[in-house]
Amino acid sequence: MNPTPEQIKEYIELGLECTHVSMDGDGQHFYATIVSPKFEGLRRIQRHQLVYAALGDRMKAEIHALSFKTLTPEEFGQ
Numbered sequence: 001m002n003p004t005p006e007q008i009k010e011y012i013e014l015g016l017e018c019t020h021v022s023m024d025g026d027g028q029h030f031y032a033t034i035v036s037p038k039f040e041g042l043r044r045i046q047r048h049q050l051v052y053a054a055l056g057d058r059m060k061a062e063i064h065a066l067s068f069k070t071l072t073p074e075e076f077g078q
Contacts, residue, residue: 002062004025005025005030008023008025008063008066012055016036018035019035019037020033020073028065030066031068034051034071035075037072044070050070
């Protein structure tokens, strides 16, 4: 069974300190904007590694296509 956008949002929020997560998807392809103070001073690849770590094995088993944007609160305008 494919996860819902709401479930993926919850997975991210449980595994990573976030100030904002918006998620959209059709059950197979998902798109997210993730805002976290943990991204401060990190390159994009390092930010993505934090998101993948928060999702863990779900990226291999449940989530097949996830595109996301990672921003600090300052970059997001918070």
